[in-house]
Amino acid sequence: QKEVEQDPGPLSVPEGAIVSLNCTYSNSAFQYFMWYRQYSRKGPELLMYTYSSGNKEDGRFTAQVDKSSKYISLFIRDSQPSDSATYLCAMSAVDDYKLSFGAGTTVTVRA
């Protein structure tokens, strides 16, 4: 079993819809949680960064962490065609600079 599991998708939604992305993990030592966005033929870029449990909001993006369930989510409100990309979750433990990545979910927002 992989340390980080991510819903494979792909996901196709109409413009304006809410996109919901999820990851589960098995390592209870993970404390730092990140979401990366990767456009086609580009490298991943950091989208959201959270520490421990709770919610973080940045514009149309909301990241949620539930450490008790070992479950993290990313919500994209009012989705736009420019949000079409692959989204990867990543996480790490304290004092461990290595990241464990999910496999990524490809999202297409239809105009």
Place this chain on the structure above:
Amino acid sequence: NAGVTQTPKFQVLKTGQSMTLQCAQDMNHNSMYWYRQDPGMGLRLIYYSASEGTTDKGEVPNGYNVSRLNKREFSLRLESAAPSQTSVYFCASSDPGTGVAQPQHFGDGTRLSIL
């Protein structure tokens, strides 16, 4: 600000050939990483360098070697390329704080095909 620069962007090799992938970062980061990305597999760590002068194996190191040339540069070498090494290779860097994980910054990748 270029961030992380990888060269070349594309490469086609024949089985058994060798090549070196180059990576340079201009963010003064201490740590650098090499990943490969394959469909359905996500990013898998090949090697990393926590700081200048140190390198360590990641999840999938077999068939690769690395050199941390200086603080800015971290190269990945394939000594005898195999078709299984066909992949997209990403270099990343970060500046870990004490006890606090810092995000990694990625280059745009090298697309490598081995025939």
